[in-house]
Amino acid sequence: MIDHIKKKINELLSGGSVKGVIALANANGHVAPCLFQKGDDLEKLSLGDRETAGDARYPLNKVLITIARQYPDEVFGVLTRGCDERGLHILYRLNQLMPDKVVPIGISCPQSLAIQCECKKPWPDDMTAGEKSEAVAQKRVQDAEGKDLKERFDYWANQFLKCVKCYGCRDICPMCFCKECSLECEDLVSKGDLPVDIPVFHLTRAMHMADRCIDCGLCEEACPSGIPLRLLYKKTAGIMNAEFGFTSGIDKNETSPLSMMGPAPKK
Amino acid sequence: MDYRNTLTTCTYCGCGCNFFLESLDGRLTGTIPCKTSPVNEGKLCIKGWNVHQFVQSEKRLTKPLLRKNGELVEVSWDEALNFVASGLKAAKSASGADSIGFFASAKVTNEENYLMQKFARAAVGTNNIDHCARL
Ligand code: SF4
Ligand code: SF4
Ligand code: SF4
Ligand code: SF4
Numbered sequence: 001m002i003d004h005i006k007k008k009i010n011e012l013l014s015g016g017s018v019k020g021v022i023a024l025a026n027a028n029g030h031v032a033p034c035l036f037q038k039g040d041d042l043e044k045l046s047l048g049d050r051e052t053a054g055d056a057r058y059p060l061n062k063v064l065i066t067i068a069r070q071y072p073d074e075v076f077g078v079l080t081r082g083c084d085e086r087g088l089h090i091l092y093r094l095n096q097l098m099p100d101k102v103v104p105i106g107i108s109c110p111q112s113l114a115i116q117c118e119c120k121k122p123w124p125d126d127m128t129a130g131e132k133s134e135a136v137a138q139k140r141v142q143d144a145e146g147k148d149l150k151e152r153f154d155y156w157a158n159q160f161l162k163c164v165k166c167y168g169c170r171d172i173c174p175m176c177f178c179k180e181c182s183l184e185c186e187d188l189v190s191k192g193d194l195p196v197d198i199p200v201f202h203l204t205r206a207m208h209m210a211d212r213c214i215d216c217g218l219c220e221e222a223c224p225s226g227i228p229l230r231l232l233y234k235k236t237a238g239i240m241n242a243e244f245g246f247t248s249g250i251d252k253n254e255t256s257p258l259s260m261m262g263p264a265p266k267k
Numbered sequence: 268m269d270y271r272n273t274l275t276t277c278t279y280c281g282c283g284c285n286f287f288l289e290s291l292d293g294r295l296t297g298t299i300p301c302k303t304s305p306v307n308e309g310k311l312c313i314k315g316w317n318v319h320q321f322v323q324s325e326k327r328l329t330k331p332l333l334r335k336n337g338e339l340v341e342v343s344w345d346e347a348l349n350f351v352a353s354g355l356k357a358a359k360s361a362s363g364a365d366s367i368g369f370f371a372s373a374k375v376t377n378e379e380n381y382l383m384q385k386f387a388r389a390a391v392g393t394n395n396i397d398h399c400a401r402l
Contacts, residue, residue, distance in 0.1 A: 034270075063289075
């Protein structure tokens with residue numbers, strides 16, 4: 001698969017249709033986000049698979065936003081998994097990226113990664129390489145719902161108590177870009193105090209991600225306290241789907257039910 | 268267009284978390300925790316996440332300051348170091364070497380901390396050495 005991607009990147013760069021391609025590279029024994037430009041050595045390209053599939057994924061759309069803000073007239077390619085493509089759809093909707101300035105280079109995820117992510121769509125529609133894996137059912141959410149209310153309440157209260165307020169879940173998130181973050185609003189979240197405001201901190205974030213979270217799992221991987229954040233956002237996404245028939249990022253031309261006035265949309 | 272991720276180690280505490288300092292055209296734009304680092308496995312505390320901010324902070328001191336007539340004024344490194352050296356000498360001759368203490372730091376390298384304790388012991392003559400983490 002990687003040779004196919006290299007070929008594609010090479011075509012894009014040498015043909016001049018993009019200014020650069022945002023992907024991953026092996027360097028110093030690690031994997032890091034990288035901007036490939038014309039003439040750069042593609043041998044160091046990585047797809048983010050080191051010891052196991054997808055274990056070195058980074059928020060490439062976030063990198064793209066950083067670069068595109070500085071170079072708004074240029075076109076960039078970006079390595080795109082299923083979740084990243086969902087992210088692009090939302091970032092277009094929220095005017096953080098311009099669709100005519102982005103060339104996605106789509107790769108599918110292997111079944112092992114799809115199972116680990118419990119991914120509802122482990123492939124992008126616009127696929128350059130790979131084969132579609134199967135969508136996976138949301139077992140983590142089902143298991144959590146199997147507990148009774150008190151058990152669930154205690155579970156989450158104990159999880160939230162572990163939070164060290166590093167803000168890493170926000171900082172790593174490819175869908176968090178607000179200049180003024182509610183988690184820094186002192187009417188909601190106290191500044192410089194631990195334990196964190198329970199449950200305001202985590203539920204505020206869950207609410208804000210309700211029509212934006214693409215279920216990439218990077219937040220949970222970045223949480224130093226091992227809080228099951230992805231499970232929380234998967235549940236929020238489940239409510240959005242049950243109430244509004246909405247799955248963030250799946251539909252290219254989506255509108256968010258949270259930004260519409262008037263009667264509830266038909267399911 | 269020069270986008271880079273430079274692998275480095277956090278300066279804020281002794282854990283030594285690894286991250287990439289993200290830069291675009293020579294200006295730092297962010298901190299990205301290194302997922303493949305065995306130390307922190309893609310996680311950071313709030314200090315590490317914001318480490319890129321102090322480098323370009325307007326508030327950062329870039330020249331030595333000396334208080335003269337109650338006001339801090341910029342001076343050359345020679346003047347600042349001479350002032351410190353004469354102050355240390357005066358304290359040592361008035362009250363002995365053990366009237367002086369040294370604080371090492373997590374924000375510098377092992378080698379720099381080694382030099383500091385060497386200076387305390389060999390040049391000044393005291394074992395009064397502690398660490399800023401105990402302040
Ligand atoms: S969430 Fe889905 S698309 Fe994203 S890495 Fe996991 S399996 Fe792949
Ligand atoms: S899974 Fe986490 S990091 Fe990914 S989009 Fe959702 S909230 Fe952001
Ligand atoms: S990453 Fe984890 S510990 Fe850090 S703020 Fe988020 S929930 Fe809290
Ligand atoms: S990120 Fe935090 S824990 Fe890690 S070295 Fe820096 S200060 Fe220490």
